[in-house]
Amino acid sequence: AQKVTQAQTEISVVEKEDVTLDCVYETRDTTYYLFWYKQPPSGELVFLIRRNSFDEQNEISGRYSWNFQKSTSSFNFTITASQVVDSAVYFCALSEDQTGANNLFFGTGTRLTVIP
Amino acid sequence: SQTIHQWPATLVQPVGSPLSLECTVEGTSNPNLYWYRQAAGRGLQLLFYSVGIGQISSEVPQNLSASRPQDRQFILSSKKLLLSDSGFYLCAWRTGLSTDTQYFGPGTRLTVL
Numbered sequence: 001a002q003k004v005t006q007a008q009t010e011i012s013v014v015e016k017e018d019v020t021l022d023c024v025y026e027t028r029d030t031t032y033y034l035f036w037y038k039q040p041p042s043g044e045l046v047f048l049i050r051r052n053s054f055d056e057q058n059e060i061s062g063r064y065s066w067n068f069q070k071s072t073s074s075f076n077f078t079i080t081a082s083q084v085v086d087s088a089v090y091f092c093a094l095s096e097d098q099t100g101a102n103n104l105f106f107g108t109g110t111r112l113t114v115i116p
Numbered sequence: 117s118q119t120i121h122q123w124p125a126t127l128v129q130p131v132g133s134p135l136s137l138e139c140t141v142e143g144t145s146n147p148n149l150y151w152y153r154q155a156a157g158r159g160l161q162l163l164f165y166s167v168g169i170g171q172i173s174s175e176v177p178q179n180l181s182a183s184r185p186q187d188r189q190f191i192l193s194s195k196k197l198l199l200s201d202s203g204f205y206l207c208a209w210r211t212g213l214s215t216d217t218q219y220f221g222p223g224t225r226l227t228v229l
Contacts, residue, residue, distance in 0.1 A: 035217070043204055045160075045220035091159065103150075103175070104218055108159040 002027045004094050006107035013082050014115050021077040021110045023092030029053075034068065034075045035093040035104065045091070051075065082114045118143035120221040122207050128227045135180075135194040137224050139207030142188065147209040149190040150218060151182055154204040166190060167212065202228045 003026040013019045025034065036048040049059060051068050059066045063080045079086055089111045093104045119142045129135060141147050151163040162175045164182035172182050179198060183191045190207060204225050208218040 037220075043206075043223040043225070045206060045208075047217055047219060050217050103162055103165060104160075106160040 002105045004107035008110045010111045012113045023075045025094045029096045033095040037091045039089040087114045122221040126225045132196045137192040139190040141209045150208040152206045197228045
């Protein structure tokens, strides 16, 4: 069965600090996709990144970076030099299907508060 | 480009009243469509998904139902709302091709009193 765990319920950091959001997943499939979404106070989920199981290269996009490690079943998200606008709930998600419905299984989210 | 709309944005309904939430997608054809619910302070729970017109799959037994009368329209309904139906309802779409990313709408915040 698939499962996504985000053990950090809430994190507070002071502006300009770096912060890492943890995500651990469970799946029996060899082919799967991992995602991160941001949910600002407005509520809409904003897609951040998608990574497939065969691509373990870490990715950097501006102040955001992602560390995918299959050996530990983790897909962690780091924000460098955090800003107040980064305050949001961040969700990690897993998808196993490549065809059909391709349902997403979400973690319970991590609420990040960046203090000015 | 593709856009996804949901309405209403907010809704306050009494227990026992009916419900109809609408989701429409523009700029794509034959999308897979999804309804999720997010209870206060919790993660997202998949309620329904649809791979085509009239094709609905339910993930969670409940007093809600979904319909897809048109290719890019997805409707979430209830005949009689319960207090436990309160939450934030999100619609999402993805293409039916190899792309696996789901894109979400702005959501509807439902309060059942």
